[in-house]
Amino acid sequence: MPGETDLIVVLTTFPSAEKAGEAARILLAHKLAACCTILPGISLYTWQGKTCEENEAVMLIKTRTARYPELEKKIKEIHPYQVPEIVALPAVSALRAYSDWVKEVTGE
Secondary structure, three states: OOOOOOEEEEEEEEOOHHHHHHHHHHHHHOOOOOEEEEEEEEEEEEEOOEEEEEEEEEEEEEEEHHHHHHHHHHHHHHOOOOOOOOEEEEOOOOOHHHHHHHHHHOOO
16 A cells, blocks of 8 residues: 555553653653654543543654554653553554654654
8 A cells, every 4th residue: 555654653641731741752762752742631531430530631652663662661661640541553554754754763
């Protein structure tokens, strides 16, 4: 397929944009991410039998599949949540120039 890629987008959430920004800077410094986009959000979820509603910051991390194991390890290391959301979504297709940039920034 034209535009095929080994890029993934990893989703995670943080209790604030400030905490997400701190984490993003660490991930970028370790070349585990090419870009981290932080968005405001509200999460509704069940935790320990209770329905919870929290303001959170959603982080979209753009990286390569090969970097995922190390990325997951680093997120778990720096994340304030007991069980952080870490979900990787494959990028089925991507602009070649963007894909090349992600590869360059993340060490390929």
